[in-house]
Amino acid sequence: MGGPPAGLPRMTSRVHALSLRLPVRAEGGAGWLLAATLIALAVLAPVAALAWAASGGSLAHWSHLAEFVLPGALANTALLLAGVGVVVTLLGTGAAWLVTACDFPTRRTLTWALLLPLAVPTYIVAFAYLDLLHPIGPVQGTIRALLGYDSPRQFRLPDLRSLGGAVFVLGFVLYPYVYLSTRVMFMTQAASLLEAARTLGTGRLGVFWRVALPLARPAIAVGLSLALLETLNDIGASEFLGVQTLTVSVYTTWVTRTDLAGAAQIALTMLVFVVALILLERHGRRRQRYANAQRMRPMPPRRLGGGMAALAAILGWIPVVVGFGAPALYLLAETVKRLHRVGGVSDALLAGAANTLAIATAATVVTLAAGLAVAWAGRTLRESSRLPAGRACARVASLGYALPGTVLAIGLLVPYALLDDALNTLWHAVAGVAPGLIVMGSGVGLVLAYAIRFLAISTGAVEAGLARVPASLEQASRLLGESASGTLRRVHLPLLRPALAAASLLVFVDAMKELPATLLLRPMNFDTLATWLYAEAARGTYEEGAVAALAIVAAGLLPVILLARTQLKIGH
Amino acid sequence: MTALLDIDRIHLAYDTAAGLHSVVEDFSLGLERGEIGCLLGASGCGKTTVLRAVAGFEPVRRGSISLDGAVLSSPAGMVLPERRRVGMMFQDYALFPHLTVGENVAFGLRRRARAERRARVAEMLGLVGLAEVGDSYPHELSGGQQQRVALARALAPEPELLLLDEPFSNLDVDTRERLAFEVREILKATGHTAILVTHNQAEAFAIADRIGVMAKGRIAQWDSPYNLHHHPADDFVAEFIRRDALADQRARVFERGARKAAAR
Numbered sequence: 001m002g003g004p005p006a007g008l009p010r011m012t013s014r015v016h017a018l019s020l021r022l023p024v025r026a027e028g029g030a031g032w033l034l035a036a037t038l039i040a041l042a043v044l045a046p047v048a049a050l051a052w053a054a055s056g057g058s059l060a061h062w063s064h065l066a067e068f069v070l071p072g073a074l075a076n077t078a079l080l081l082a083g084v085g086v087v088v089t090l091l092g093t094g095a096a097w098l099v100t101a102c103d104f105p106t107r108r109t110l111t112w113a114l115l116l117p118l119a120v121p122t123y124i125v126a127f128a129y130l131d132l133l134h135p136i137g138p139v140q141g142t143i144r145a146l147l148g149y150d151s152p153r154q155f156r157l158p159d160l161r162s163l164g165g166a167v168f169v170l171g172f173v174l175y176p177y178v179y180l181s182t183r184v185m186f187m188t189q190a191a192s193l194l195e196a197a198r199t200l201g202t203g204r205l206g207v208f209w210r211v212a213l214p215l216a217r218p219a220i221a222v223g224l225s226l227a228l229l230e231t232l233n234d235i236g237a238s239e240f241l242g243v244q245t246l247t248v249s250v251y252t253t254w255v256t257r258t259d260l261a262g263a264a265q266i267a268l269t270m271l272v273f274v275v276a277l278i279l280l281e282r283h284g285r286r287r288q289r290y291a292n293a294q295r296m297r298p299m300p301p302r303r304l305g306g307g308m309a310a311l312a313a314i315l316g317w318i319p320v321v322v323g324f325g326a327p328a329l330y331l332l333a334e335t336v337k338r339l340h341r342v343g344g345v346s347d348a349l350l351a352g353a354a355n356t357l358a359i360a361t362a363a364t365v366v367t368l369a370a371g372l373a374v375a376w377a378g379r380t381l382r383e384s385s386r387l388p389a390g391r392a393c394a395r396v397a398s399l400g401y402a403l404p405g406t407v408l409a410i411g412l413l414v415p416y417a418l419l420d421d422a423l424n425t426l427w428h429a430v431a432g433v434a435p436g437l438i439v440m441g442s443g444v445g446l447v448l449a450y451a452i453r454f455l456a457i458s459t460g461a462v463e464a465g466l467a468r469v470p471a472s473l474e475q476a477s478r479l480l481g482e483s484a485s486g487t488l489r490r491v492h493l494p495l496l497r498p499a500l501a502a503a504s505l506l507v508f509v510d511a512m513k514e515l516p517a518t519l520l521l522r523p524m525n526f527d528t529l530a531t532w533l534y535a536e537a538a539r540g541t542y543e544e545g546a547v548a549a550l551a552i553v554a555a556g557l558l559p560v561i562l563l564a565r566t567q568l569k570i571g572h
Numbered sequence: 573m574t575a576l577l578d579i580d581r582i583h584l585a586y587d588t589a590a591g592l593h594s595v596v597e598d599f600s601l602g603l604e605r606g607e608i609g610c611l612l613g614a615s616g617c618g619k620t621t622v623l624r625a626v627a628g629f630e631p632v633r634r635g636s637i638s639l640d641g642a643v644l645s646s647p648a649g650m651v652l653p654e655r656r657r658v659g660m661m662f663q664d665y666a667l668f669p670h671l672t673v674g675e676n677v678a679f680g681l682r683r684r685a686r687a688e689r690r691a692r693v694a695e696m697l698g699l700v701g702l703a704e705v706g707d708s709y710p711h712e713l714s715g716g717q718q719q720r721v722a723l724a725r726a727l728a729p730e731p732e733l734l735l736l737d738e739p740f741s742n743l744d745v746d747t748r749e750r751l752a753f754e755v756r757e758i759l760k761a762t763g764h765t766a767i768l769v770t771h772n773q774a775e776a777f778a779i780a781d782r783i784g785v786m787a788k789g790r791i792a793q794w795d796s797p798y799n800l801h802h803h804p805a806d807d808f809v810a811e812f813i814r815r816d817a818l819a820d821q822r823a824r825v826f827e828r829g830a831r832k833a834a835a836r
Contacts (some may be wrong), residue, residue: 476666
């Protein structure tokens with residue numbers, strides 16, 4: 001046992017030699033922190049560039065905007081947000097309560113079907129309804145036939161191309177955000193609370209107003225803020241329906257008048273709305289934590305009979321039919337008609353589809369890698385003194401989702417131009433020729449923009465996945481001789497595979513249907529399915545638009561299924 | 573004779589928002605090669621923190637930890653956990669759920685040749701009596717089997733020192749006692765040095781050559797089980813051992829009664 005006492009002097013010198021070789025107390029966290037900081041800066045760059053570009057315009061410039069453009073656009077945006085806010089809150093909360101508190105035929109199917117409109121991007125629902133509700137279209141024609149009129153001059157529905165029309169189509173595709181968060185909240189509300197209210201003499205309706213709804217308020221706020229961020233992001237629907245919102249103003253100011261300073265100034269104005277919505281969401285999420293009561297007995301739904309059951313089913317299915325069924329069936333019918341008549345699709349559309357797949361795939365890879373770096377930096381730094389820095393990076397990195405695509409794109413124009421200049425200078429110095437616009441001229445700029453916008457998805461998924469990996473697994477790996485990065489490769493990455501798969505699906509589909517940023521940052525003569533559809537709709541030539549739209553909606557169904565499985569625990 | 577593990581007057585503390593929160597103060601112990609030591613104390617006494625410091629997951633604020641004469645931790649710096657040649661068995665076993673039992677045991681043997689690695693895995697699984705389950709996944713095994721896989725995995729890379737963090741607390745009473753003896757036999761047969769952390773006195777007395785009674789971040793007595801019983805250093809130790817022994821006795825009487833009742 002042990003070494004001989006004579007070995008002591010030798011040992012002491014060995015101790016000394018080893019002490020000198022002790023590595024400094026850094027767990028390789030510095031590299032991760034650097035990566036996370038760079039990513040955070042990339043997210044902040046467009047906002048900083050916006051401020052810089054906006055200040056480049058003269059004061060006269062701003063007063064022109066303030067006098068002629070902003071008042072109308074501000075009023076339209078505010079009214080649109082208010083209208084959509086009311087519609088999504090009523091539809092989302094109402095539907096969530098209906099499927100939670102009442103039992104009627106088709107309830108189980110309806111629970112996930114209510115999410116389906118999420119598969120339909122705002123510009124597609126507008127595109128579809130413009131044709132569906134056209135004065136000489138199928139719906140109005142049917143109504144006239146039923147009522148016995150024979151000309152649109154005798155009877156027509158209010159024009160869809162109005163603020164009211166925009167509120168209608170946006171509200172019916174964006175309510176699932178409110179429905180989802182509120183339904184999850186209702187599912188976890190303890191039955192005992194509601195039963196306590198009943199024993200205290202409150203009726204069924206009173207329970208909803210006085211207990212369930214106040215408890216669900218934070219969840220409603222979260223869903224509402226997400227739906228309104230989407231509204232702010234929308235460009236297609238507002239433009240097709242002729243509503244001059246801030247987003248549309250930014251786009252036209254840059255595209256038709258090449259006025260960067262003006263576009264940046266309007267974009268900065270939009271950021272005020274964005275900040276307000278983020279604050280609303282943060283507030284909701286903070287409160288939600290206290291209102292959540294998990295692992296309690298959930299409320300059993302009340303069985304409805306006869307007429308009441310039929311009424312509930314009809315009411316419940318209306319949002320699904322309006323937000324998904326009608327537009328999807330319309331697109332399907334148009335596609336079949338088109339394919340039948342022409343016998344195929346044009347090469348241009350196929351090229352657009354190929355572009356979409358390529359660019360969405362590239363964006364998915366970049367976004368996942370960046371999200372992994374940010375989340376891993378947060379994890380490795382948790383036990384060190386650099387934690388606040390790491391957490392700040394993660395916060396900033398996840399802000400991209402709130403930037404409307406148009407604002408992001410305008411903000412990226414200046415950094416991209418600088419980057420292209422620098423690359424050209426460098427290339428010229430080395431090779432003697434200038435390669436032209438690398439970032440803006442290829443899809444690189446677009447991929448980076450998608451990565452910034454959808455980083456929150458991958459960061460969130462990886463963070464949630466990492467939280468489920470016990471710290472002891474990491475420690476066991478280290479004690480078995482594996483380094484920090486080796487542990488990431490051999491332990492965490494394999495365990496994160498489901499989370500990464502889910503995140504890639506979400507990012508891929510979001511990138512695939514992205515329109516506002518794509519319109520501004522795509523290279524010349526480069527079309528994705530979304531921009532192809534936009535061009536068709538803008539020209540009023542509805543030829544192959546339905547085919548592109550159907551492809552996007554079909555892809556969009558995949559994340560909805562995923563959402564239904566993970567959030568509402570359906571299919572498990 | 574120099575101790576294999578030498579913990580010399582260490583202070584351990586956590587970083588909190590309000591500053592350093594001291595957990596362990598002026599803590600020393602020495603463990604000879606081949607000995608099994610045990611830190612015994614109620615939860616929150618700092619025993620697990622000491623173990624984590626030996627493993628290299630907690631920095632020492634003062635003092636030093638040395639293994640075989642080489643300094644592992646001191647305020648000047650720490651050797652990374654993966655370079656310490658210290659193995660650990662975790663309370664939750666920490667078996668990698670995505671790897672088979674064999675792959676788990678082979679995890680720390682990456683630098684060895686394939687044939688040698690395979691032989692070592694077979695040898696270790698044989699040692700813990702699980703030669704046939706190499707291709708199963710951890711979740712297919714019982715708690716006691718998982719425990720033994722964790723032991724095989726920790727011993728496979730031939731660590732100088734094995735740390736056991738409440739390794740038996742997730743098992744039922746019968747399995748626990750049987751496994752504690754089994755683990756002791758395996759460690760003694762292979763000549764390993766180990767430190768166990770537990771709050772269970774029966775476990776400590778069953779497995780350890782030396783026991784340290786801990787309270788409030790200090791070690792009250794570091795001694796053989798015999799001396800703890802017969803020559804307690806102070807009233808605290810005497811009271812701690814007596815009270816627990818009483819509880820143990822009471823439990824046994826109760827169990828015997830229950831068994832008789834069941835037999836009738």
